[in-house]
Amino acid sequence: xxxxxxxxxxxxxxxxxxxxxxxxxxxxxxxxxxxxxxxxxxxxxxxxxxxxxxxxxxxxxxxxxxxxxxxxxxxxxxxxxxxxxxxxxxxxxxxxxxxxxxxxxxxxxxxxxxxxxxxxxxxxxxxxxxxxxxxxxxxxxxxxxxxxxxxxxxxxxxxxxxxxxxxxxxxxxxxxxxxxxxxxxxxxxxxxxxxxxxxxxxxxxxxxxxxxxxxxxxxxxxxxxxxxxxxxxxxxxxxxxxxxxxxxxxxxxxxxxxxxxxxxxxxxxxxxxxxxxxxxxxxxxxxxxxxxxxxxxxxxxxxxxxxxxxxxxxxxxxxxxxxxxxxxxxxxxxxxxxxxxxxxxxxxxx
Amino acid sequence: xxxxxxxxxxxxxxxxxxxxxxxxxxxxxxxxxxxxxxxxxxxxxxxxxxxxxxxxxxxxxxxxxxxxxxxxxxxxxxxxxxxxxxxxxxxxxxxxxxxxxxxxxxxxxxxxxxxxxxxxxxxxxxxxxxxxxxxxxxxxxxxxxxxxxxxxxxxxxxxxxxxxxxxxxxxxxxxxxxxxxxxxxxxxxxxxxxxxxxxxxxxxxxxxxxxxxxxxxxxxxxxxxxxxxxxxxxxxxxxxxxxxxxxxxxxxxxx
Ligand SMILES: Nc1ncnc2c1ncn2[C@@H]1O[C@H](COP(=O)(O)OP(=O)(O)OP(=O)(O)O)[C@@H](O)[C@H]1O
Ligand SMILES: [Mg+2]
Numbered sequence: 001x002x003x004x005x006x007x008x009x010x011x012x013x014x015x016x017x018x019x020x021x022x023x024x025x026x027x028x029x030x031x032x033x034x035x036x037x038x039x040x041x042x043x044x045x046x047x048x049x050x051x052x053x054x055x056x057x058x059x060x061x062x063x064x065x066x067x068x069x070x071x072x073x074x075x076x077x078x079x080x081x082x083x084x085x086x087x088x089x090x091x092x093x094x095x096x097x098x099x100x101x102x103x104x105x106x107x108x109x110x111x112x113x114x115x116x117x118x119x120x121x122x123x124x125x126x127x128x129x130x131x132x133x134x135x136x137x138x139x140x141x142x143x144x145x146x147x148x149x150x151x152x153x154x155x156x157x158x159x160x161x162x163x164x165x166x167x168x169x170x171x172x173x174x175x176x177x178x179x180x181x182x183x184x185x186x187x188x189x190x191x192x193x194x195x196x197x198x199x200x201x202x203x204x205x206x207x208x209x210x211x212x213x214x215x216x217x218x219x220x221x222x223x224x225x226x227x228x229x230x231x232x233x234x235x236x237x238x239x240x241x242x243x244x245x246x247x248x249x250x251x252x253x254x255x256x257x258x259x260x261x262x263x264x265x266x267x268x269x270x271x272x273x274x275x276x277x278x279x280x281x282x283x284x285x286x287x288x289x290x291x292x293x294x295x296x297x298x299x300x301x302x303x304x305x306x307x308x309x310x311x312x313x314x315x316x317x318x319x320x321x322x323x324x325x326x327x328x329x330x331x332x333x334x335x336x337x338x339x340x341x342x343x344x345x346x347x348x349x350x
Numbered sequence: 351x352x353x354x355x356x357x358x359x360x361x362x363x364x365x366x367x368x369x370x371x372x373x374x375x376x377x378x379x380x381x382x383x384x385x386x387x388x389x390x391x392x393x394x395x396x397x398x399x400x401x402x403x404x405x406x407x408x409x410x411x412x413x414x415x416x417x418x419x420x421x422x423x424x425x426x427x428x429x430x431x432x433x434x435x436x437x438x439x440x441x442x443x444x445x446x447x448x449x450x451x452x453x454x455x456x457x458x459x460x461x462x463x464x465x466x467x468x469x470x471x472x473x474x475x476x477x478x479x480x481x482x483x484x485x486x487x488x489x490x491x492x493x494x495x496x497x498x499x500x501x502x503x504x505x506x507x508x509x510x511x512x513x514x515x516x517x518x519x520x521x522x523x524x525x526x527x528x529x530x531x532x533x534x535x536x537x538x539x540x541x542x543x544x545x546x547x548x549x550x551x552x553x554x555x556x557x558x559x560x561x562x563x564x565x566x567x568x569x570x571x572x573x574x575x576x577x578x579x580x581x582x583x584x585x586x587x588x589x590x591x592x593x594x595x596x597x598x599x600x601x602x603x604x605x
Pocket of ligand 2: 077078079116
């Protein structure tokens with residue numbers, strides 16, 4: 001490499017070449033967030049009984065993506081996030097923020113963080129709080145004021161800028177949480193349940209903002225269990241359960257895998273045909289004045305369509321139905337041995 | 351440094367916006383005025399009594415306020431988890447703790463100085479001469495407060511508010527009696543006890559160093575050497591305690 005540089009020094013244009021090379025080096029992406037075999041073991045302060053909340057998680061966020069960390073309650077999402085921010089230390093494994101240890105304050109300079117159920121100082125107003133955050137980032141006061149104003153506007157808090165935070169509703173606090181996370185124009189955003197406590201308009205706003213931030217070049221790590229919200233937003237997801245990553249991949253690849261079933265919608269269906277279809281194991285439901293036949297495999301589909309056409313049944317539509325992220329999530333968890341909803345809720349395990 | 355100041359400023363705001371502070375400030379004012387009302391009982395020693403009483407009262411008040419506010423200062427942040435968003439910013443935990451310390455110290459010192467100002471004004475009006483030496487005594491009290499604040503911050507970095515208040519008050523009280531403790535131990539106690547008393551004597555803050563009220567009440571100014579020594583001692587002791595607190599706080603896990 002150094003040899004190469006020496007050679008080029010004699011030629012004209014070596015400077016331009018060197019510049020190009022150094023630019024290349026800059027563009028070369030550094031993984032923004034890197035987790036390597038990270039585990040977190042909590043100990044009960046009384047009995048000292050260990051409890052593994054995060055169990056060997058490895059992740060690498062690619063620059064400019066929205067990554068969803070999904071999992072049922074108690075899966076270990078918040079525990080993972082807290083380690084990424086250096087609020088707790090991993091029991092095993094390493095974490096790097098743009099190549100640095102999260103305990104190093106400079107690692108957090110280009111980072112924005114929204115805690116789960118955030119809580120800010122009661123005695124401050126929204127503007128004062130953003131002022132405080134600005135000085136922690138050593139941003140010039142004038143810039144802080146300008147950005148704070150724009151952010152409050154963007155999150156619909158403009159009229160509440162001078163209101164004491166103790167008078168803020170849950171949703172307003174959540175919005176302010178996003179403001180403070182965005183104040184330093186972060187390269188990396190870590191959001192723990194950004195949609196929680198927000199009304200539908202708020203959730204739409206947040207989705208819009210996250211897309212804007214991605215377009216600006218930010219890398220986003222978010223947790224959620226509202227999968228319908230996550231599906232259209234995330235580029236990649238990991239499903240965490242009992243502290244372990246069960247599945248990881250791009251949302252597209254997960255959802256475009258197999259067609260789950262085909263739905264044939266007809267205007268009318270002779271009784272005899274209906275019972276025959278049911279006997280053959282297909283689901284037939286009446287939906288309003290229409291009938292919906294659900295067929296599991298494509299081979300059977302062809303035969304059914306043929307007979308229906310022969311019987312002059314009017315076919316309104318034939319649609320493939322793919323798995324939603326939610327269904328995928330439930331299926332993956334069930335495969336891991338969680339049957340009931342209550343089992344997931346409690347998150348209890350020992 | 352700007353980050354430390356930002357935290358200190360926020361702590362100041364938090365404390366000042368608590369209603370307790372206002373109430374205590376009014377109480378201090380009432381105390382100074384009441385001591386003036388009591389002076390006829392002192393048979394011509396009125397001025398002396400008012401100054402002594404006023405200085406002692408404001409110093410105790412400021413100490414109690416420090417313990418009271420300081421013991422819940424960190425705990426509240428951890429309990430309500432306001433600290434999560436703050437410590438995820440590019441700030442060291444030690445900086446955060448020093449900011450808390452400075453904010454609290456500054457607030458109680460301001461309160462103390464204003465009470466002394468009012469005291470001086472009351473005495474000036476009543477006796478026709480301004481007791482300037484009061485401010486020397488207040489300077490010492492402010493340094494004493496730095497130690498009290500540091501001790502409170504130290505305990506609050508790892509225990510509950512109740513325990514913090516208990517330990518801090520114990521440290522302050524025994525700190526005032528450090529000399530006596532050593533004296534009693536030297537009077538024929540077993541060697542083991544003597545050694546222990548000696549160790550405790552050197553660990554406890556020597557708060558007697560900061561008490562010049564007797565002198566000031568008699569109109570004697572605090573000597574510059576004494577002020578200098580007290581300032582150096584206060585700064586070293588408080589600094590050491592804050593560093594220890596920072597080390598503990600850095601290792602702490604947030605639930
Ligand atoms: N400080 C702690 N001490 C002991 N156990 C803890 C602690 N924090 C979390 N846990 C346990 O670790 C597990 C994971 O918790 P965590 O908060 O990471 O879950 P989560 O995925 O964020 O859940 P949710 O969706 O409900 O927010 C839970 O079983 C929880 O009881
Ligand atoms: Mg959580």
